[in-house]
Amino acid sequence: MRKIYIPQSFAKKAVTLCVPVVSSLLLFSCGSSDSQNETEELTQVVVEDDNESGNYLVDTTRFEASLTESVTEVACTLSNGEESTCYSITVSGFPSDRTVLGPFCPETTSTEAADAGKWFDDGVLYDLTGEFITNLDTFYGDSTWQLYNEATGEVNITDTQIACEAAARPDVAEEYNNFCVQCEISYYSGDDGEGISSTFLIPTTPVPRDSPASVGRDSIGVAFNGVTLDAAAPTEAILGAYTIAAFDDCVGHVNPFAGYHYHGANHGEGSCPAVAFEADGHGGAFGYALDGYAIHTMLDENNEEESDLDSCRGHSDDVRGYHYHAAGPGENLFIGCFNGETAL
Amino acid sequence: MIKLINLCLSLFIITLCSSKLANAHDSHTHTAPWQACENMHKTEQCSYTNGDGDLFKGTCQLFNEVLMCVRNQPIIHVEDLAKDAQSTNKKTHHHETLSDNGVH
Numbered sequence: 001m002r003k004i005y006i007p008q009s010f011a012k013k014a015v016t017l018c019v020p021v022v023s024s025l026l027l028f029s030c031g032s033s034d035s036q037n038e039t040e041e042l043t044q045v046v047v048e049d050d051n052e053s054g055n056y057l058v059d060t061t062r063f064e065a066s067l068t069e070s071v072t073e074v075a076c077t078l079s080n081g082e083e084s085t086c087y088s089i090t091v092s093g094f095p096s097d098r099t100v101l102g103p104f105c106p107e108t109t110s111t112e113a114a115d116a117g118k119w120f121d122d123g124v125l126y127d128l129t130g131e132f133i134t135n136l137d138t139f140y141g142d143s144t145w146q147l148y149n150e151a152t153g154e155v156n157i158t159d160t161q162i163a164c165e166a167a168a169r170p171d172v173a174e175e176y177n178n179f180c181v182q183c184e185i186s187y188y189s190g191d192d193g194e195g196i197s198s199t200f201l202i203p204t205t206p207v208p209r210d211s212p213a214s215v216g217r218d219s220i221g222v223a224f225n226g227v228t229l230d231a232a233a234p235t236e237a238i239l240g241a242y243t244i245a246a247f248d249d250c251v252g253h254v255n256p257f258a259g260y261h262y263h264g265a266n267h268g269e270g271s272c273p274a275v276a277f278e279a280d281g282h283g284g285a286f287g288y289a290l291d292g293y294a295i296h297t298m299l300d301e302n303n304e305e306e307s308d309l310d311s312c313r314g315h316s317d318d319v320r321g322y323h324y325h326a327a328g329p330g331e332n333l334f335i336g337c338f339n340g341e342t343a344l
Numbered sequence: 345m346i347k348l349i350n351l352c353l354s355l356f357i358i359t360l361c362s363s364k365l366a367n368a369h370d371s372h373t374h375t376a377p378w379q380a381c382e383n384m385h386k387t388e389q390c391s392y393t394n395g396d397g398d399l400f401k402g403t404c405q406l407f408n409e410v411l412m413c414v415r416n417q418p419i420i421h422v423e424d425l426a427k428d429a430q431s432t433n434k435k436t437h438h439h440e441t442l443s444d445n446g447v448h
Contacts (some may be wrong), residue, residue, distance in 0.1 A: 022426035052382065091369040103437070109428040121374045121395055122374060122375075122377070122392070122394050122395045123376065123392075123393050123394030123395060123396075123398070123400055123415075124395035124396050125379070126395075140374075170405070172385075214405065214407070214409075215405070215406070215407050215408070216407075216409075218410055229359040231407065231408065232407050232408070235374050236374070236375065239374055258379070303416070305418035306418075307417070307418055309403060309416040309417070310416065311387060311402070311414065311416055312405075312414075312416075313414065313415075313416055327415060328415075328419065330394070330395075331377070331400075331411070332377070333414065334406040334409070334416030336402070336403070336416065337405050337406075337414075
């Protein structure tokens, strides 16, 4: 089981994680760690509601369908050095609101959107159709792009675990240049089901920061359905090797460390389940950032965005307190920074 | 003379819009959010045009030690940009017509 902590400690964690596993970082390794969890369980914790200050308690019941073990309250140290209490939330890693993942890469140059996944570029989420694959050379203005067999129309897909892992790393083997990269979750399933289980430490009550903290290379939060919300995908490295790290309709894909994880929020399109709007029409919450503030959908029921978001993409209201709104599905991020303290 | 300036202004705006539309389909750099924050500081305001020609406005934020433009304002869609440009053009034209007629 992996333990996931806050972004600030990423550098140390990245080494801890990656060295024993492979000789170099995998291309999609954005949010995983095996570093030691030094927290200890508490037998009794009194948590006071802090609604008056706009810091609403984290509601762990939202994770019920995705848990592999009960949520516990544990002692934790926050990024400001204060001792506090956090929820230890262990999720399965497989989206509880779906039964299958994908589709990711199109099989042929004639594959339509319904049978293919997605790719994003400069803020736009594209259907990764066969036609899109065919036109990559024009799209990126580079004739080296050739992800398909001209004679058969078949798309080059990493269809084995070896191929997936060889292509999903910075030093992509030359034979996997010009491949659509696709890893199956079955390669990394644990004994108890699909996906890679992860544990997140989230403050029981968010603690506002004096100034926002930057996002690192690590995960920024977790969705209620048990899927990790990862930091930005390293598109420069991916495209530099003439590969496409295909997403499914939920802007998620699989890597050996994080299993299935998201790089954007695209609820309600294709095979990606929608998130219900709140009773007042506000965009619905679909997860928590690691600082304990909820992350809501970008749009409200009128298909409109909030116009008063701060630089972290958050704002406050009387109903929800402070919370974030996810960026668009093609923007390769969820939030801009952390406005609350995270657990060390 | 004023009509000539107005004509030039109209051509400039049309060219600007056409250029943005063309760029939406000709140039996919995959680096626009990062390029928007080149030579800038954290929290500085930034903007970039996405692959559809929509305008993204936000602030530069650090992601893994690299500045990236994080949008925090609603997307300004390319259709609205074109409308704004037309509206600006009309206002300018109207104002200059009144000026031509000696109305201030």
